[in-house]
Structures are given as structure tokens and as C-alpha cells.
Amino acid sequence: MEKQARQQIFEQAKVWVLEAGEQIRKRMEQPFKVETKSNPNDLVTELDKDTERFFVEKIRSHYPEHQLFGEEGFGDDIQTLDGTVWIVDPIDGTMNFVHQKRNFAISIGIYYDGIGEIGLIYDVMADVLYTAIRGEGAYKNGEPLERLEEPQELDKSILAINSFWALRNKRVGEEGIHRLVEKVRGTRSFGSAALEFAFVAEGIIDGYLTMSLMPWDIAAGIVIVEEVGGITTQANGQPVNMLEKNSILTSHRDIHQEIVNEYVELKI
Secondary structure, three states, X not given: OOXXXXXXXXXXXHHHHHHHHHHHHHHOOOOOOEEEOOOOOOEEEHHHHHHHHHHHHHXXXXXXXXXXXXXXXXXXXXXXXXXXXXXXXXXXXHHHHHHOOOOOEEEEEEEEOOEEEEEEEEEOOOOEEEXXXXXXXXXXXXXXXXXXXXXXXXXXXXXXXXXXXXXXXXXXXXXXXXXXXXXXXXXXOOOOHHHHHHHHHHOOOOEEEEEEEOHHHHHHHHHHHHHOOOEEEOOOOOOOOOOOOEEEEEEOHHHHHHHHHHHOOEOO
């Protein structure tokens, strides 16, 4: 993507993200309908849908040649990442949104021919915007994030992981997760993949491990984490497929391979 065009797209995307966040804050205290999707814990609200429609309308009117890959299905039928593709999660952390009215984010990754060029993660209620442009560093509310260059050891790390993966499940061997939880200094779970990526990039946690995320959950975060020197792969160390569901490990580079080799045993 040509640098000047990329900068213009970034500036426009930032305006839209902040506008969408303001709309959510104004509407969230009003009654809204909550529905379920794949299971009783997979929630969606009319604000999720309306926010995605907002981005669809903006992108199609300003950039008709671009495509949108969105969680709520109002975008395009994406089969490849050829050209410019906006990968949008209108509200990442819908359960937090419904129950807590905080700890959720708007997440947008903009990819060109399969390469992550732009990432934006907006913590709506905290009014904190994490951004990155490929090759230009990552930022929090316009202030540069430090690169993850200090040496890091696993036993001195804080890892974000949902406790569900330490229970018997069909995706990962729980025994390895038990040993990992015992090894690290502490674990956390924030309930929003986008924010967990942002926190890895900020250096306030050292890694995030999970077994089932869609491209819109991770597209922005991958760009932002890479810009501070972190690494994102599938949990078995294989490259992420940005068209499919993935297991995910994003972390400081010093602890990444140890987690993959010593603690993760994928079942499927």
C-alpha cells in the first residue's frame, strides 16, 4: 500500500472509530435487545449490528473498491485478502458490554494483499485508542508505546488466559495449561481479545493464549503487537490464517517458543 494513501486511510479510520465509540456511549444506557448466536454465551446486541452497519456505510461510500470482513455479516463474502480489506469487530467483548458496560473495544485491522497495514483498538469506555501503522510503531492515545526489548522470562511473566482452557475441553490438553499456570507469575482474563492484544503491546501483560478466535478478533491486535516487537502465531507456533478461526498465542518474543514447545498440546 502506498504510504500517502495508507496515512489518509488511517486518519479517516481513526475519525470513524471515535465517532462510533461516541455513538455507543450515548446509546448504551438505553434498553437494547440481547440475542445469542452459536451458543448461550455468544452474545450479540443491536449496537453490535448498528456499529458494523455504520462502518459498512462509511467504507462503501468513501472507498467503494475496498472490502469489509465483519463479525455481524453486513460486509462482504470474503474468500481472499486480495486488495484492501477492513477486518472489523464492532464490539469485541460483547459479554462485558452487556454485563459490565466496560472492558469492550472497537477493533479494526486494515490489510492489503494479506499484509496488516493498520490497526486500531478503541477501549470505548476508557476513551483509550491504541493504533499502529506498519513500520511506524504503535501508539496509545498518540503517545508511542515502548518496544518489548527488555529480556523476559516465563516464570516472571503475567499471562492472559481464560480459565476455561484449564478445564477438560476438546481443543487443548488441560494438563499442559495447568503446568503453564503454575509456571507463570500470574494469570488474568479481561474478556476482550482486542484489549488483551493491546495490553500485550503496552507491556502490562506478557502474553495472551487462547484456542478459538476469529480474524476480526485479532486483525488489529496483530498489527499493533508486531509494531512493538511482539509475535503472534497459532498456539502451536504455525502462522495465523486470517480467513479462518485460529488458536492464538501473542506474546513477548522471549517466552513465545517456550510456551509453544513445553505447554501447548492442541487436540484438533
